[in-house]
Amino acid sequence: MxxxxxxxxxxxxxxxxxxxxxxxxxxxxxxxxxxxxxxxxxxxxxxxxxxxxxxxxxxxxxxxxxxxxxxxxxxxxxxxxxxxxxxxxxxxxxxxxxxxxxxxxxxxxxxxxxxxxxxxxxxxxxxxxxxxxxxxxxxxxxxxxxxNPGLRGLPFRMLVPLLAVVEMSERLRVESPLQGPVVGATWTVVRLVAVAVLVALAGRAVRAWRLRPSAGQADE
Structure with missing residues (x-):
């Protein structure tokens, strides 16, 4: 069996x-x-x-x-x-x-x-x-x-939203004036969402890092 x-x-x-x-x-x-x-x-x-x-x-x-x-x-x-x-x-x-x-x-x-x-x-x-x-x-x-949890994996988790911010900023600066309103609006929204994700990821990692010592002391 x-x-x-x-x-x-x-x-x-x-x-x-x-x-x-x-x-x-x-x-x-x-x-x-x-x-x-x-x-x-x-x-x-x-x-x-x-x-x-x-x-x-x-x-x-x-x-x-x-x-x-x-x-x-x-x-x-x-x-x-x-x-x-x-x-x-x-x-x-x-x-x-x-x-x-x-x-x-x-x-x-x-x-x-x-x-x-x-x-x-x-x-x-x-x-x-x-x-x-x-x-x-x-x-x-x-x-x-x-x-990887915490700060060890943070730089890697931030990679894609950081790429989005850089690319969308460059496109908005160079290409947006030559495009229609949908293009500019799309790139702006993507950039704002990417910035929000970066802030959220950083905030979450820092909060987890700050709570670790407290958890260790509580176990003692």
């Missing part, structure tokens, strides 16, 4: 591991597809979602959260990279389906016949896959280290 129970637990762990290793790329694919799909959204909410999913900090958050969800550092590193690579491939495949890489062959005697510029598509996809392979493990490891 114990052998049967052990075998059942082993099969359960195997299924769980398979689900985990397929979930991260699946989420990455969703992020990669939704960004370009919503680029022409007419509703302000849809356009705002497109802006968020197309921002660099949200892709960093994808890899970070994958690492945060795993106890194993090795799994955090591997799955974070896999999620980002899948997101990149899904993004450029979606753009390809939308006709982003169509070009005209002016040398065609039949006329200007559009065709896919595979070299353009491949170069951009491969270059960003390389970036994903480099940054994904770093972000995944940061997410895993963010699991």
């Amino acid at each position: 114990s052998a049967s129970l052990t075998g059942s637990r082993t099969r359960t762990r195997s299924r769980s591991r398979i689900l985990v290793f397929s979930a991260a790329p699946a989420v990455g694919a969703g992020v990669g597809v939704l960004g370009p799909l919503l680029i022409n959204a007419t509703h302000p909410v849809g356009h705002a979602v497109h802006l968020v999913l197309s921002a660099g900090w949200s892709w960093a958050a994808l890899a970070f959260c994958v690492g945060l969800a795993r106890k194993s550092r090795a799994e955090s590193v591997v799955l974070a990279a896999a999620s980002l690579v899948t997101a990149v491939v899904a993004y450029y495949l979606t753009k390809l389906g939308q006709g982003a890489y169509l070009t005209l062959d002016l040398g065609d005697p039949a006329g200007a016949t559009p065709h896919v510029s595979w070299s353009d598509f491949a170069s951009k996809t491969l270059s960003w896959c390389v970036v994903a392979c480099v940054t994904g493990p770093v972000l995944g490891l940061a997410g895993n280290l963010a699991r």
Whole structure:
């Protein structure tokens, strides 16, 4: 009976591991597809979602959260990279389906016949896959280290909101005057939320640190 129970637990762990290793790329694919799909959204909410999913900090958050969800550092590193690579491939495949890489062959005697510029598509996809392979493990490891309690994990927990503040501030300064009101409002809200998260994280860590000596004295 114990052998049967052990075998059942082993099969359960195997299924769980398979689900985990397929979930991260699946989420990455969703992020990669939704960004370009919503680029022409007419509703302000849809356009705002497109802006968020197309921002660099949200892709960093994808890899970070994958690492945060795993106890194993090795799994955090591997799955974070896999999620980002899948997101990149899904993004450029979606753009390809939308006709982003169509070009005209002016040398065609039949006329200007559009065709896919595979070299353009491949170069951009491969270059960003390389970036994903480099940054994904770093972000995944940061997410895993963010699991550390108290002040030890605080710098890692603050990474994504800090990236959001920096990116949104730069976009508001440089790009916002050239964009519509939805763009400016979205970036402003993201920045405010990120600042609030930074303050909350710091406050929580400091409060936990200050309460530790009191708890130790109470035990004595």
